[in-house]
Amino acid sequence: MGFFDRFKKKKEEPAQIDPLHDLRLDKMKVGYLVDYSAKTWEVVGFNLYEFGPRDTAEEWSLRADGALCFLERYEDDEVEWSFCKKIRIAAIEENVTKHIQQFDEPPRKITYQGTTFTLDEEDGGRYLEGGRPPGQEFLAWTFIDDEEEQFVTIEQWGENDFEAAAGFYVEEYEFTNILPGVR
Known part of the structure; x- marks a missing residue:
């Protein structure tokens, strides 16, 4: 290495993955x-939910076999x-949107696919698509089954826009073979 080589800009190396x-x-x-x-799932999105200054949830959108x-x-x-x-919010037997619009809160119990779910949590916060501000305000209600293994969440985005999701609790060890993508 010559004397003047020291002043040349070093080429930035791409960030390496630490396995x-x-x-x-x-x-x-x-x-x-x-x-x-x-199934092998591809991460197709990442979002944050902020419920307070130090209270957040991270969400990864996963796609496999068209799901x-x-x-x-x-x-x-x-x-x-x-x-x-x-x-579909209509898949919930009770007319949840009408109840929320009429009483400013959901019913205490709902039924989805023959299972009764009881209101467990009510949250309000900001949804940050891609994890970046400014975000969009929302309200959310989480209903759980008697065994506390399954849940239904109802989200309200503005006055008349409602969405629902159904799922279950999982353990981190159930997810394996995490690999960086080719993007």
């Missing part, structure tokens, strides 16, 4: 692949993982 640090479920990025329930599902990580006293998919 012991980055290939974890909570570190997945868009394009990553992960195995769950005998779109959502993996969510929430930390309260301990880390909790859930897996869900969007459902």
Whole structure:
């Protein structure tokens, strides 16, 4: 190396993946692949839900075989993982949207696919698509079954826009073979 070579700008090297640090479920990025329930899922999106200054949930959108599902990580006293998919709000037996519009709150119990779910949590916050501000305000109600294994979530986005999702709680160890994508 010559004297003047020291002043040449060093070429920036691309960020390397640390397999012991980055290939974890909570570190997945868009394009990553992960195995769950005998399928390989591709991470096609990442979003944040802010419920307060230090209260957030992370959400990864996963696609496999044409199905779109959502993996969510929430930390309260301990880390909790859930897996869900969007459902039609009309699939809930009760007319939840009418009840919320009339009483400013959902019914205490709802029925979905023959299972009764009881209101467990009510949250309000901001949804940050891609994890970036400014975000969109929303209200959410989570209903759980008697065994506390399944849930239905109803979200309100504005006055008359409602969405629903149904899912269940999962364990981190159920997700394997996390690999960076080719994007």
